[in-house]
Amino acid sequence: MKLKLTWLLTLFMAFVMQFSFAQEKTVTGTVTTAADGLPLPGASVIVKGTSRGQQTDFDGKYSIQVNQGDVLVISYVGMKPGEVLIGAASTYNVALEDANTLDEVIVVGYGTTTKDAFTGTATKINAENLEAKTVSNLSQALKGEVAGVNVVTGNGAPGSSATVRIRGFGSVNGNQSPLYVVDGAPYNSDISSINAADIESTTVLKDAAATSIYGSRGANGVILITTKQGKTGTSKITVDFKTSINTLFLPQYDVIESPEEYMEVSWRSLVNKGALLGQADPAAWASANLYGTPEGINNQYNIWDAQGSDLINPSTGKFNPGIARKYTPTKWSDAAFNTSYRQEANVQFSGGNEKTRFATSFGYLDDQGYAIKSRYTRYATRINLEHKAKDWLTIGGNIAFTGSRYVNSSDAENEASSSGNIFALTSTTPTIYDVYLRDADGNRIADPIFGGYQFDYGGEYGRRAWTNTNGIADANYDLVQTDVATVLGNFNVGVDFTDYLKLELRYSGQYNDEDYASRANPFYGGSADVGGTLFKVQDLNINQNFLQLLRFNKSYGAHTVEAFVAHESTENRFKRMGAGAQTAILPNTLDLAQYTTPFGKAYSFTQGWTLDSYFSQLNYNYDGKYYFTASVRRDGSSRFLNDKWGTFGSAGLGWVVTSEDFMANSGVLDYLKVKGSYGVIGDQGTNLQYGWQLYNINDTADGSYSFTQGATLANPDLTWETSKIAQVGFESTWFNDRLDLDVDYYVKNTTNLFFDQSLPGSSGSANIQYNDGKLQNRGLEFSANYRLLRDGDFKLSLGVNGEMFENEITEMPNDYLTGEPKVLDGRLSQGKSLYDWYMREWAGVDPASGAALWNMYYDDVDNNGVFSPGDEKIGSMTIYLDENPNANVRKTVTDTYTDATNKYVGKSAIPKVRGGFRLNTGYKGFDLTAQFSYSIGGYVYDSGYARLMENRNLIGSDNFHTDVRDAWQQPGDITNIPRFSAGYSADTRFSGTSTRFLTKADYLSLNNVNLSYTLPKQAVSDMNLTNVRLFVSGDNLMMLSARDGLNPATLISSTNSGIYMPMTSFSLGAKIEF
Template sequence: MKLKLTWLLTLFMAFVMQFSFAQEKMVTGTVTTESDGLPLPGASVIVKGTTKGAQTDFDGKYTVGVNSGDVLVISYVGMEPVEVTVGASNVYDVVLKEGNTLDEVVVVGYSKTTKESFTGTAAVVDMEGVDDKVVSNVTQALRGEVAGVNVITRSGAPGATAEVRIRGFGSINGNTLPLYIVDGAPIDGNATGVLQSINPSDIENMVVLKDAAATSIYGSRGANGVVLITTKQGKAGVSRISVDVTTSVNTLFLPEYETIVSPEEYMEISWQALRTKGILTGEADPTAFASNNLYGTPEGINNLYNIWNVPGDQLIDPTTGRFNPGVQRRFTPNSWRDAAFGTGIRTEANLQFSGGNEKTKYAVSLGYVDDEGYSVNSNYTRYTTRLNLEHKPKDWLTIGGNIAWAGARATNSGTQGSAGSSANPFALVYTTPAIYDVFLRDLDGNLVPDPIFGGAQYDFGAETGRRAWNATNGIALAQYDLTQSDVTTLLGNFNVGVDITDWLKFEMRYSGQYDSRINTNRNNQFYGGAAQSGGSLFLDDDLRTNQNFLQLIRFQKSYGDHDVELFVAHESTEDRFRTITGAAERAIIPGSNDLNQYTTPLGRAGSFRLGWTLDSYFSGLNYDYADKYFLTASIRRDGSSRFLNDKWGTFGSVGLGWIVTKEDFMANVGALDFLKLKASYGVIGDTGTALLNGFQVFNINQDPNGNISYTISSEAANPNLTWETSNVAQVGFESTWFDGRLGVDVDVYDRRTVDLIQIANLAPSSGQETIRYNSGELLNQGLEFNINAKLIQKDNFRLSLNLNGETFRNEVTEMPTDPFTGEKAIFDDFNNIAEGVSQYDWYMREWAGVNPANGEALWYMYYVDENDNGVFDSGELSSFNGGSFEVDVDNDGFNDNASGNLFEYQRLVPGANVRRTTTNNFADATQVFTGKSAIPDVRGGFRLNAGFKNFDISAQFSYSIGGYTLDRGYQVLMDNNLIGADNFHTDIRNAWTTPGQITDVPRTSANFGNDGQQNNTSTRFLTKSDFFSLNNVNLNYRLSQSVVESMGLEAVSFTLSGDNLMFLSSRKGLNPSTAIGTTNSGIYMPLTTFSLGAKVQF
């Protein structure tokens, strides 16, 4: 990064000089609380209109230098601020009474303000609620806490980073993740290693910025919202040591798919499938065909898996289709679920030191967490340490910095979310029939001893011909193989503040990130897919560095009723990524993670480097008049290395606020305490996710003989690619009622994104596959609400409710044009979108049910009823799945050859007589927009807080109403494959068996003909996304102050809590919170955690 050091040093020297200050005097005082008269440590004492001030010590005392006539503002979070004008006295004692959160100081874009005066939307996260949750990653703690914030837990593995989305979907192919700011240092949302390194116990507060007035000052990086994280700082005069220890049990407690768990029932279902197949294939005796083919034939299962004491043809009573009651098991197969899932122990400990005086403040923390998952051999371990330091060597100079280190290891957690992975125990547990044992057995049913690892040998199914997950055993591989990530993260932040005058300040901050990740994938040499090659090892060494340099000049001054803050700044960011990969096979030493212990390289070692830079110039204005009229404005110009020809974009915003209740005409409105109206508008840019948009990339290849070749990358360069731009408008209000007992906030927003980054498919003759270009428009509109109610406020009992929610819609308002012909697309087959629909509207074939006559699966086929007889006739245009048709496209009076889907045809021929009929051939069914969307009607969360004397209890919930999920986990369990290949959902009990039967489950027929298509993707597997979850319950007990003081301590508390305790959805096992629209059976379901903890302060 070129930081122009000469210019910076010149600027710094110009500002760092001697100034003459007015004559000051030192005033002192004590701050206490009205409720109990006790001293209030950590209260802020600021000279109004400046950044000059102090904090009260442990005894509530403060000392600050002021001039006569200055106004001191004394404030504390949750208390009403008090203003005191300095006169002749040198002592000013102040009493603060309980207030509301409107006076709370919050960090926003490069400045601090109060919720009362901020014109944008800054949601302050309830940190007590976050602390209640036992999580290893801060992103997991946000679920259900903030309106408009959707937390997607794609993997519930220990330490996993959740995906956070703020206010819907701002892009189709671009970036959708928020920007994280930790103590002023920016961190991209895709920097998962950095996010994992942050100890939630170190966090003082979190603020989520949503609208343009709040985020546009961050330019393109804040296009999808900003999460501000401030870590704990030391306080002057308050020396504190804090120790907390938590012990937990992790388990799989949430609902799972209901599957066939009885081997006998599975054989009944299999027999019925074979009998139906016998009927369809014209067997003379379908019943005998079914009995004779259960075991030992190409249709049936290998005899090794007959666990009963009679041959396979005697298992089922042919007169009833039920399992023969006289048959006994020779042995009971070991349960795949019991072998894969158990309980894990989680241990967390944190030690924190903080304190300081008027000159120096410090905070030091040490953290440890060992989080053992419930899935076999999955674990996450992390060590953290942090130092935050601030020092004032001179009255006009403040220097500070913080440094944080984290070392973490995740084992067998990263790849288990892949449903198709052979090492995925989750998919195996639900889809493996109960007739199969986890372990290998001989012909007599005895467990086969393992000659290598000892104990019983796992069954990999290759030699025995097991149809389900042949040649693998995910439970065994979770123990014999290794998938491991070792992550080392270092975050540093250094800042300097120079008070040039009371109203002019120079600020400089440098921050750096170092994120090293070594991924190890070791496959054992004895069992599984790597056994034939003698084992294998794949190493991936990734290193990411990021540095950010900020220089800012801030003007802040009051003129009577006018308060003005204006700043101008320059910021530069450089991000670099490097990866080195190597692989080898044929292990010399079993279990080695060193490539030197393998004899045969797999290909050649490889490496590459990528990076990007961002250079920014920006300015912000905050103005208020009489503490009731507010104006904020910002402008920022970003230059990005991601683009070639059009690197620079200019963005900005303006926001207005009006506190109506401070007007004289509102003086007699008794029930309404506070009402602020606000509005904002801004323009925000986004660079997308690719780093080399304008540059053509070439690949270097090597064949097994060592020959080198060069190929062009699959994506073509576009030097003219430029910024996606969003125009964001918002109106809203914030209010409190009934002496602060009720708070209601509402925001309505409209986001219109233009110049969308599109991905177009290229013709095969071009030699490349895709190209990115700018075209199209997207609309996101929504409403958010927050309701806070203090239901009961008594001396010994209190009860409160916090409720939040959102509803939003998404629509493609303009389709992209073809980058080569300039013609506007009717349908985008890359993303399955069209104008007037949402990018999350479901486009697929429609399920038509089951033919009651023969049990066949049916789908809908659309056709052009040319003779208007209401019946599909041979030769009529149908299906529309990319087929050709003739239509006058260019309106020249002659038909042209065209191709496309039904949506395109109806746009080209709006008067066509299109009807639908049913078909038993999935390929002939027509893909359509189903009228169903993955977007819910409303979603959010709520929290109940209660307190009785020294006890506090809270419960936090999430909810979602409306929308549809493609339930792939259920889809897999409703397959119609050969018997023994897959397990079934219990709904298979409702499968069609006799003519005339009305059911929504088609016949089972062991993969006969078209029946193998039954579980292909269609609206059959679209399921309502409604859910209601209990995320956390926390019971806390605080020892009385008299007891604590007698022990020489400051505070002692004990906590009993549970996380992920309940999840109700339209189908047991379906968890729509783990994805956007599509779920599968192969994910690591969220941990349920029961915890006991203790915290001591002294």
């Protein structure tokens, strides 16, 4: 019996095993693209609910063991995932759809949505477009990419940030900058701390429906940055590296390069001065005063083998050709600028399964500027992790560390008058001066301390240009350095109560530590008399953000409702400490303990702010055609005292017209969505303490202390600036998906503007800030992308974007003290923009005398049509007409600058249209892209050019633009350039601020060209790689403007010869995927 039972049990087990093996089988198939049937090598094939899986081979084929009833999940980057239920068949071919053909998912405030459902304006920048550019700071890469986004590259130093403005100028004195949001959390640190190689997508939010959910922080637009995440079913290693040459390539001002020509210009200037002084023989007087007199240049700087009086032929005004140089001065630009190098390398590991996704990266950057000793280095690492711990619980987060150093670049935007500014120095220093100190025979003098040759600081021999300084020496011997350590951490938890109700929690912390040091050497320059100086500042910025959000998302037939309610708290704390010392023990150290004598007074302070917010949003969709969005947010800010809380919100409507039945056979129109929105947004962008009264504690010589009221008088009623924003627009696709065309029109009215009012001395404070006045920005934006060729091996597309906007002060503030309407001379007036020009009007040059002329307006009291005794000169047109609205205003000309009238000149810095365009071409594995920016209309004040046309100083003080060749020389000359007269007192205002230097701001710039080649799949597969792309690129390659050296993109309304001009980079690199 026992043997029989054993035999039966063995038979049963064999049957069960046979049945089990009969259920498991091998299935095969091919994964292809749905659009063209091409195989997809490297596609992920996983048995759902398990970790079993594999990748397709080069031909897109797979083979896998499965059981009947299993589900295969097939995925590929850039494709919509597919699922296959295993039945009796043994072959399952799968065609995946391109994700771009689906309803595009876009990142928006506190979540994601689809292109159809979004009623606002959000522009997603392709990661490939940013990746093509060689930049160390993301803000620099935004130039020309998005309609309505103006990027001003005021400082081209390595690692520097650009100024970004979205849809005009949102305030007069308050905040105008957009809010950056990184992985869902508001970002308050230096944007250069984010490695561009870690960025998956960048989205710009512009209208109220898009930004109002961020409340007071979204008033000037929002830039959303999402970093790279791992993909389910894939495991990938990506390595990219790039090496570049950095140089000053864009055209500079045309200046006098020849020392001989400089002396000719100086001689003619002295001739004119001699004539004005009544000299009997102005030419002889000029020759006698070129060198060695109070009018002339120190003989030490005579670089020729001749006396100064013999250099110029008085009959021709030309340099005598037979005179040789003792030496040729070193060009200041050659000593200040050179070709440098940039090295960048990044590696990323990413992957995931159904439970866990991860991405981790490390990046290194060494960006050397073309200006000597300027440099930016950065080490960056990041890890992103998401894990589905339970079916109902998801946890995740990311943490990033960036360590960076700016050397001699963070102060590069100093004013042109600052002593160490090599950018102004190279263009304005006369070419007769050498960079290095020379003896009486013209030989360079050896430097016994640093080696090489001593630099000429100008003090020993009375050099008139840049006396007692040498910016090139400062760059070599001194140091300006900033070390930055940034830690970012986002941690989030998602709890699914049901399939339609979810709780989201997120904590974000940002820690930013900046250590600034400025060291001047003890041997040469301005600190030599005190034995060297060291000044150090440490800034510590800590920002914390905590979000709790409950989200509901459910469909009811044709109705879909998505809504959330949330609370968010933000706290910022800022600490600064600073101290300085002089007389160095060890001259090359950055340790204050190595200096014997403190200078100034060490200081420190702590400040901060908090923002508490309650908000909600409702999104409604009916039948995939009609969309409605509404949001409301209540913010409480610690910056305000009596009126801390503001309530803001928006509503938006969208209609996908092409989803209607009557559009089923629409022909050329493939997609059309019309949309509109209206919202109210506040801005807390005032100084942290203007609502509170501050007092200064001062020590005195006798050891006692005094308390003084702060410079700004507290205004406890200070409150939010408020913007009401309306928008209408449409998004469309035409001609069988060949043309995308989007257009938006907006009006933004801002009230309760922050204005400053000067106070009388009896108040104990200098000024007070208050709310008043109204400002309007209105504009039209467009974006178009046309795919001319998209089928076959050759592809060609063209994209263009632009904005046309106007800015207007619709109501001036009332005077805080009198309550009367405020009138601001030469800056602002009702009905004009923030960037209209107020100045004296240039009227040309008097042909008889060569004197400069300006327009003088006067009140013709006696109405005789000419300026006569009893008529009133008008100094400021704005103020005079405010006080005398019925004045009989007439115009004449004057050669006295101070008599000319300051007035609105009918011109603005705001262009008629500006934007960018992009050309993309491809042939098989080759791709070529070119990206441009343009601006049409508007005027810029060319202060860099004005400085090169100065006439207020003695000879030897300034270099000149080559336009000085056309200056007036004798009676009857017809020219627009007045006489040069070597600092003659009556002529010193010839280059004063006037419309003479207002220049058309039109420009066309070539920002980037990138040529790449992607190796064939078969060749890559043979190397056990997934993808290999090689590329060469160039950045900042061209600037066409009204004048060489004029770069209207560097400042909003004027130019400056003292800024670090944009750097041109030529790059070679590769991106390899395993």
